Amino acid sequence: MDRTTKEQLYDAWHTFITRHIILPQVRPIIATSWQRCWARVDPYALLKPPRLSDQHLFSMQVNHFELMAIARPVMEDIYQYIENSNSVVLFANSVGYLLDRVGDPGMLATLESLQIVPGALLAESELGTNAIGVALLEREPLQVVGYEHFSQPLHDFGWAAAPVFDISGKLLGALGIATRVSNFHPYALGLVVAGARAIEAQRQSDQLLEEQNSQLAGINAVLSGINEGILVWNTDGVVIHANPAAAEILKVAPETLMGSHLDAFVKLPPYVLDALHRQIPISDLEVNLSVLGETISCLLSLQYVRGRRGIRAILAILRPLKTLREYVQRQVGSPTFDLQNLVGESPAIRRVRRLARSAAAARGCVLIRGESGTGKNLLARAIHYHSPRSHGPFVVFACTAVPSELVLPELLGVERGVGEGVSHASKFELADGGTLFFQDVDALPLEAQSVLLNYLELGIIQRIGSRKPVEVDVRIIASSSADLEHLVAEGNFRADLFYRLSLFEIVLPPLRERKQDLELLIEQILQRLARQLGHPLSLSRETLGILRSHSWPGNVRELESVLTRAAVQASPGHLILPVHLPPLQTGVEMGNKVWTRHLPPLEEIERQAILQAAQQCHGNVSQMARLLGVGRTTLWRHLRRMNISLDAYREDGGQGSSVSN
Numbered sequence: 001m002d003r004t005t006k007e008q009l010y011d012a013w014h015t016f017i018t019r020h021i022i023l024p025q026v027r028p029i030i031a032t033s034w035q036r037c038w039a040r041v042d043p044y045a046l047l048k049p050p051r052l053s054d055q056h057l058f059s060m061q062v063n064h065f066e067l068m069a070i071a072r073p074v075m076e077d078i079y080q081y082i083e084n085s086n087s088v089v090l091f092a093n094s095v096g097y098l099l100d101r102v103g104d105p106g107m108l109a110t111l112e113s114l115q116i117v118p119g120a121l122l123a124e125s126e127l128g129t130n131a132i133g134v135a136l137l138e139r140e141p142l143q144v145v146g147y148e149h150f151s152q153p154l155h156d157f158g159w160a161a162a163p164v165f166d167i168s169g170k171l172l173g174a175l176g177i178a179t180r181v182s183n184f185h186p187y188a189l190g191l192v193v194a195g196a197r198a199i200e201a202q203r204q205s206d207q208l209l210e211e212q213n214s215q216l217a218g219i220n221a222v223l224s225g226i227n228e229g230i231l232v233w234n235t236d237g238v239v240i241h242a243n244p245a246a247a248e249i250l251k252v253a254p255e256t257l258m259g260s261h262l263d264a265f266v267k268l269p270p271y272v273l274d275a276l277h278r279q280i281p282i283s284d285l286e287v288n289l290s291v292l293g294e295t296i297s298c299l300l301s302l303q304y305v306r307g308r309r310g311i312r313a314i315l316a317i318l319r320p321l322k323t324l325r326e327y328v329q330r331q332v333g334s335p336t337f338d339l340q341n342l343v344g345e346s347p348a349i350r351r352v353r354r355l356a357r358s359a360a361a362a363r364g365c366v367l368i369r370g371e372s373g374t375g376k377n378l379l380a381r382a383i384h385y386h387s388p389r390s391h392g393p394f395v396v397f398a399c400t401a402v403p404s405e406l407v408l409p410e411l412l413g414v415e416r417g418v419g420e421g422v423s424h425a426s427k428f429e430l431a432d433g434g435t436l437f438f439q440d441v442d443a444l445p446l447e448a449q450s451v452l453l454n455y456l457e458l459g460i461i462q463r464i465g466s467r468k469p470v471e472v473d474v475r476i477i478a479s480s481s482a483d484l485e486h487l488v489a490e491g492n493f494r495a496d497l498f499y500r501l502s503l504f505e506i507v508l509p510p511l512r513e514r515k516q517d518l519e520l521l522i523e524q525i526l527q528r529l530a531r532q533l534g535h536p537l538s539l540s541r542e543t544l545g546i547l548r549s550h551s552w553p554g555n556v557r558e559l560e561s562v563l564t565r566a567a568v569q570a571s572p573g574h575l576i577l578p579v580h581l582p583p584l585q586t587g588v589e590m591g592n593k594v595w596t597r598h599l600p601p602l603e604e605i606e607r608q609a610i611l612q613a614a615q616q617c618h619g620n621v622s623q624m625a626r627l628l629g630v631g632r633t634t635l636w637r638h639l640r641r642m643n644i645s646l647d648a649y650r651e652d653g654g655q656g657s658s659v660s661n
């Protein structure tokens with residue numbers, strides 16, 4: 001400020017104090033403030049602002065702790081710029097009480113001599129026109145320099161101040177800089193404005209963070225309380241949320257999962273990986289997850305959390321199959337286990353349904369035989385749910401899944417004395433009043449076969465460690481895909497047990513022997529998958545042709561698996577083409593040694609080989625010929641004879657007619 005301006009300002013101040021006249025050189029904001037101070041503040045009096053007691057000041061600082069914790073570092077930053085310029089940075093609350101200050105010792109002492117110390121009220125009504133007081137009143141940043149101050153004791157100072165607001169516009173306080181007029185520089189105003197904005201921004205982000213944290217805590221509480229497993233991972237594959245139910249289903253602690261790569265624990269089936277890759281949502285798809293080497297079956301749903309720049313995270317919902325089945329059973333009287341779900345209208349499958357109805361009405365044990373995947377589990381449950389015992393439990397003893405040393409304790413239960421550990425009930429006791437299903441009974445060790453036989457003869461069991469026989473009322477159903485006669489002949493299966501079990505025997509035919517059921521099964525499976533994937537599914541004619549010509553060594557299970565993979569591979573709204581089918585397995589790979597004695601005719605084998613080669617080579621005849629080890633001409637001849645068109649196998653072909661659903 002040059003000398004003339006200073007002198008002009010002094011004249012203006014003096015004129016106002018003595019004659020209450022505002023001269024034009026006075027800025028409007030200062031003039032308004034002077035008017036407010038007129039007759040309220042003595043311009044010549046020594047400054048004596050009201051001051052809080054130490055105790056009051058302390059409690060006010062505590063109340064403003066969060067704000068001051070943000071303001072203090074900003075004040076320090078500003079002070080770094082103006083250090084050694086005989087200045088002080090001040091922070092006052094919304095009323096004007098000075099809460100904090102930092103600055104050069106000389107200037108601090110000078111302000112102290114003017115009673116401007118923490119706890120002092122810097123409001124305009126007390127100190128007259130001053131930057132902090134006016135900034136709070138006018139809610140805008142300003143500087144007040146020299147004679148602009150209403151009170152004479154402040155004439156030697158230059159102050160700048162800026163108000164600080166919260167996110168809703170509420171006034172929180174003011175940040176100021178005080179210095180001598182001789183040291184005052186207009187940049188002081190820029191510094192306090194920038195400092196005030198920094199305090200506001202920090203406070204807003206703290207508030208948002210706090211809000212997000214409390215929302216997150218709420219969401220976490222909800223997620224922890226639900227029975228479904230919730231697993232969320234980001235696009236880098238890092239798990240960012242796992243609720244306790246997910247940890248329980250996967251048998252991995254949540255804290256181990258969180259922050260780790262999902263791949264390190266869970267191997268998703270290839271068709272699920274493919275759905276993920278193509279961002280296709282999945283709903284309640286039955287999958288087998290490999291978790292640290294162990295296979296876990298569950299229902300999987302996938303959803304994508306989208307941000308402005310695309311997918312941000314993947315949300316997986318896991319439902320244990322067991323819980324789901326129990327739930328369905330409770331809610332709707334177990335329709336999934338209805339005999340009608342044993343799909344098929346072939347004479348063989350009709351006969352099975354007839355036999356199953358008779359078995360359900362009878363009391364004795366039932367032996368269900370058939371290749372793997374023909375529906376033995378399904379049938380066992382259906383028999384139970386059609387029997388008078390349907391309100392009792394259906395307990396499965398999976399003979400291949402229990403380690404041999406645990407078979408007897410699991411089957412019979414264990415009785416322990418006081419302090420010896422926990423007793424546990426036998427599978428027979430658990431199934432009391434219902435059905436005990438021995439899945440793959442051929443894998444039952446001989447000792448356990450005796451236990452089962454004993455029960456069938458006497459109706460009692462005895463827990464290990466107990467002398468007390470327990471009477472239980474359980475119906476036995478057993479299944480096997482093995483050649484039991486052969487096992488009996490070898491001495492690996494007790495003949496008397498085989499005799500008792502096979503009094504009522506139901507044999508499930510392999511799928512290749514009831515090909516007329518194939519389309520019904522496909523239709524039913526596609527309908528289920530369409531519901532799960534949320535869009536309709538149909539096969540192209542060529543795809544159906546391949547499925548028809550396959551011999552299905554893995555039976556309905558294989559059919560389900562092939563269609564599931566193909567459905568996930570196909571684009572929504574398009575037909576399922578041969579290219580979407582996974583490689584089809586042979587009987588040897590499926591391990592159905594005993595039941596593969598019904599070989600398909602030679603021509604069918606040839607046809608199947610050609611169709612598989614077409615699929616693998618995408619309809620390229622030269623490649624197919626090489627793969628099949630025949631000349632191209634021979635291959636063309638076979639193709640013509642068998643009426644096989646290769647169009648559908650070429651990536652763009654096959655959008656022709658559709659079959660099913």
Ligand SMILES: Nc1ncnc2c1ncn2[C@@H]1O[C@H](COP(=O)(O)OP(=O)(O)OP(=O)(O)O)[C@@H](O)[C@H]1O
Nearest residue numbers: 341342343371372373374375376377378481556557
């Ligand atoms: N006739 C059918 N109709 C509908 N679905 C079927 C039929 N047969 C089998 N399935 C389905 O095929 C899959 C395999 O069936 P299931 O587990 O009952 O076969 P399994 O003969 O017991 O097999 P394993 O001997 O390997 O245990 C299941 O998803 C089942 O629902």
